[in-house]
Amino acid sequence: MSAISDQAYLRVLPAQKLPPPAERTGIFNWLRENLLSSPTNIVLTFLCILLFAWAVPPLIRFFLIDAVWSGTDRDACLASPAQMHPGACWAFVRVWVSYFVYGFYPLAERWRVDLFFVALTLGIVWLARLSTPRRDLGALYFFVGLPILSFILLHGAPLIGLPVVPTSLWGGILVTVVVATIGMVFSLPLGILLALGRNSEMPVMKLAAVGFIEFVRGVPLITVLFMASVMLPLFVPEQFAPDKLVRALIGVALFASAYMAEVVRGGLAAVPRGQYEAARALGLTYWRMMGLVILPQALRVTLPNIVNTFIGLFKDTTLVFVVGVFDFLRTVEAARADPKWTTPNTTVTGYAFAALFYFVCCYGMSRYARSVEAHLTRAGRR
Amino acid sequence: MAERADNGQSPLPDVAVEIAGLHKWYGEFHVLRDINLKVARGERIVICGPSGGGKSTLLRCINRLEDWQRGTIVVDGVELTDDPKHIVAVRRDVGMVFQQFNLFPHLTVLENCTLAPIWVRHMPKKDAEALAMNYLARVRIPDQANKYPARLSGGQQQRVAIARALCMNPNIMLFDEPTSALDPEMVKEVLDTMVELAADGITMLVVSHEMGFARQVADRVILMDEGQVIEINAPKGFFEAPQHERTRSFLKQILH
Incomplete structure (x- = not known):
C-alpha cells in the first residue's frame, strides 16, 4: 500500500x-406506485372508479345512445312505442342550428358571416401558430385589416353593393364571437396601458389608472353593461349615440381591461429590477424599454393568467343579453320556447349544446396556452 | 482605438467624469457624503471598500440609474440633470456591466447585443449584427451567438454582458462587482476579458474586490467607506503604503 491510499x-x-x-418501469409498477401506493390511495382510487361508473354510462345513454338525431317537429322526440325513453333531442338543435349561428341575419347575406368566420380563423391561426411565417404581418392583419374587413362584411357597405344589416338582426354565435374577439383585442392593450399607468411615477396617471381599475373591478359586469347602455346616451347627443351592440362591446372591453391590468401588473412585478436597469443603462427610452425588454418577459410569465382572463371574458359575453343583444345563449333560450319543439328533453338538449360550444372554445384556449407555455419552457427562454 | 470613435461629436474632453460635491440620501440615510472625483480620459479606476459603503451607488449615479440631492456630475462634457436628453446622451456613451449580468433572457445572445445599436443608435440590423459578432469574438464566445442566455455559464453570461455594453461603442465603462456572482473557476475568464479591455485604453471605473486585478490594471485605487472617499492612491501606494488607517484595516481583512 502506498502512502497516499493510507x-x-x-x-x-x-x-x-x-x-x-x-421495478421503476412497466405499467403494473406505474399502477402500483400511482394508484395503489397506500390504503388511502386505494380507497380513493376505488371511490373514483365507482363515481365514474355511476355517472358516465347514463350520460352516454341519454346524449348518444337514446338520443334522437333527426325529425321535423316535437313528435320525433316524444316517447313512443318504438322508443319508450327517448334521450337528448338533437333533432331540435339540427333544425335550429342556423339560428344559433346567425340569429336573424338575413338569409341572403349569411355568406358574409361565413366569410367573416373564415377571415377570423385565418387571423387566429396565423397569429397563434408559432411556426407560421411572417407573424408580424399576421398581427397587422389581425389588428388592422381584420377589424376593417369584418366591419365592411358584417355591417355592410352600400358603396360596394353590400346592403347594411343593422346589428339588431345579428345574433347567436356571430354576436358571441364578435363580442369576445373585440373584448380580447381591446382589453389586452388597454390593460397593459392601465398597468403601466398604475406603476407610473406620475401621480396623476397613477391615480387615474388606480381609480379606473378599482372602480370597474368593484362593480359587477351587469352594472357596467347597464351603465354603458343607459348612461352613455345621456352624455352624447342622440344622433351620435352608439349602437346597442357597440355599447355592449365598450362595456365588455372596459370591464375586461381592468382585470387584464391587474394580471399584467402581476407579470410586471415578476420582471427583476435588473432588467429595467440594464435596459436604461443601454440608453433605451421608457417605451422602448417596456416594449422590447420588460413587456415581452412580463406577458410571457403571465400568459396563463391572460388566457384565464380571456376565458372568463368569453363566458361573460353571455351577459350582454341584459342590454338586449342576442348572443348565442340567448338564441338557445329563445329557441327552446318554440311550441313546435316542446318536449321534456328540449331544454336539456339546448343547454347541453350551449355548454358543449362554450366548453370547446374555452378548453381550446386553455390547451393552446399550455402548449405555448411548454414551447417557451423548452426553448429555455424563461 | 479606431472603432471606438467619438460618434461624430466634437473631440472628447480630457476629463471623462467629474464629480463635485456629491451628496445622496436614502430617506434619512446619508449614503454618499461629499464625493469629489475627477477621472481622466483613459484612466482605470478600481473602487473597493466594505459593503454598504456607497461604492455601487456612486457608480450608478454616473449613468443616472440613481439620482442625488446635491452636487454635480459631468460625463464627457455633458452635465447630468433631470433633462432626459442629457441622461440618454450620457447613457449612450457609458456602458455598464452588472453583478447579476442582467442579460435579457427572452433574447438570444446576438439579439442582446444588437438591441441597443438598432433601437438607440438606429443602426441597420446587418451592421449591428456584424458589430455584435465582432465583440462576441473579442470576448471569445462567437459560437454561442444564437443561444439563449440561460444556456450559458455565469462566466460566459458576464462576457456577453461586456460585449453587449461594448456594442454601443462607449467611451466609459462601469463595472459593478462584475465577478462577485460568479463561481470561483469563472472569475478568471471575466477578469482576463477586462484586462484586455483596459489595454485598449477605454476609461474604466470598476467596483471590485479583486485586488490582483486592481494591482495589475488600475491607475488609481479608491477606498470608500460610510459614503465617503477615504483614500485615493496609485495601486503601489495603496497596497504597500496605505495612508489611512481605515485602508490598512480593510486590506488586512481581505488579504489574508
Missing part, C-alpha cells in the same frame, strides 16, 4: 453507469 480514499477505476432498477 491517508485518503482515491477512486482508481471509473464507476460504471448502470440502467435504473427494473
Whole structure:
C-alpha cells in the first residue's frame, strides 16, 4: 500500500453507469406506485372508479345512445312505442342550428358571416401558430385589416353593393364571437396601458389608472353593461349615440381591461429590477424599454393568467343579453320556447349544446396556452 | 482605438467624469457624503471598500440609474440633470456591466447585443449584427451567438454582458462587482476579458474586490467607506503604503 491510499480514499477505476432498477418501469409498477401506493390511495382510487361508473354510462345513454338525431317537429322526440325513453333531442338543435349561428341575419347575406368566420380563423391561426411565417404581418392583419374587413362584411357597405344589416338582426354565435374577439383585442392593450399607468411615477396617471381599475373591478359586469347602455346616451347627443351592440362591446372591453391590468401588473412585478436597469443603462427610452425588454418577459410569465382572463371574458359575453343583444345563449333560450319543439328533453338538449360550444372554445384556449407555455419552457427562454 | 470613435461629436474632453460635491440620501440615510472625483480620459479606476459603503451607488449615479440631492456630475462634457436628453446622451456613451449580468433572457445572445445599436443608435440590423459578432469574438464566445442566455455559464453570461455594453461603442465603462456572482473557476475568464479591455485604453471605473486585478490594471485605487472617499492612491501606494488607517484595516481583512 502506498502512502497516499493510507491517508485518503482515491477512486482508481471509473464507476460504471448502470440502467435504473427494473421495478421503476412497466405499467403494473406505474399502477402500483400511482394508484395503489397506500390504503388511502386505494380507497380513493376505488371511490373514483365507482363515481365514474355511476355517472358516465347514463350520460352516454341519454346524449348518444337514446338520443334522437333527426325529425321535423316535437313528435320525433316524444316517447313512443318504438322508443319508450327517448334521450337528448338533437333533432331540435339540427333544425335550429342556423339560428344559433346567425340569429336573424338575413338569409341572403349569411355568406358574409361565413366569410367573416373564415377571415377570423385565418387571423387566429396565423397569429397563434408559432411556426407560421411572417407573424408580424399576421398581427397587422389581425389588428388592422381584420377589424376593417369584418366591419365592411358584417355591417355592410352600400358603396360596394353590400346592403347594411343593422346589428339588431345579428345574433347567436356571430354576436358571441364578435363580442369576445373585440373584448380580447381591446382589453389586452388597454390593460397593459392601465398597468403601466398604475406603476407610473406620475401621480396623476397613477391615480387615474388606480381609480379606473378599482372602480370597474368593484362593480359587477351587469352594472357596467347597464351603465354603458343607459348612461352613455345621456352624455352624447342622440344622433351620435352608439349602437346597442357597440355599447355592449365598450362595456365588455372596459370591464375586461381592468382585470387584464391587474394580471399584467402581476407579470410586471415578476420582471427583476435588473432588467429595467440594464435596459436604461443601454440608453433605451421608457417605451422602448417596456416594449422590447420588460413587456415581452412580463406577458410571457403571465400568459396563463391572460388566457384565464380571456376565458372568463368569453363566458361573460353571455351577459350582454341584459342590454338586449342576442348572443348565442340567448338564441338557445329563445329557441327552446318554440311550441313546435316542446318536449321534456328540449331544454336539456339546448343547454347541453350551449355548454358543449362554450366548453370547446374555452378548453381550446386553455390547451393552446399550455402548449405555448411548454414551447417557451423548452426553448429555455424563461 | 479606431472603432471606438467619438460618434461624430466634437473631440472628447480630457476629463471623462467629474464629480463635485456629491451628496445622496436614502430617506434619512446619508449614503454618499461629499464625493469629489475627477477621472481622466483613459484612466482605470478600481473602487473597493466594505459593503454598504456607497461604492455601487456612486457608480450608478454616473449613468443616472440613481439620482442625488446635491452636487454635480459631468460625463464627457455633458452635465447630468433631470433633462432626459442629457441622461440618454450620457447613457449612450457609458456602458455598464452588472453583478447579476442582467442579460435579457427572452433574447438570444446576438439579439442582446444588437438591441441597443438598432433601437438607440438606429443602426441597420446587418451592421449591428456584424458589430455584435465582432465583440462576441473579442470576448471569445462567437459560437454561442444564437443561444439563449440561460444556456450559458455565469462566466460566459458576464462576457456577453461586456460585449453587449461594448456594442454601443462607449467611451466609459462601469463595472459593478462584475465577478462577485460568479463561481470561483469563472472569475478568471471575466477578469482576463477586462484586462484586455483596459489595454485598449477605454476609461474604466470598476467596483471590485479583486485586488490582483486592481494591482495589475488600475491607475488609481479608491477606498470608500460610510459614503465617503477615504483614500485615493496609485495601486503601489495603496497596497504597500496605505495612508489611512481605515485602508490598512480593510486590506488586512481581505488579504489574508
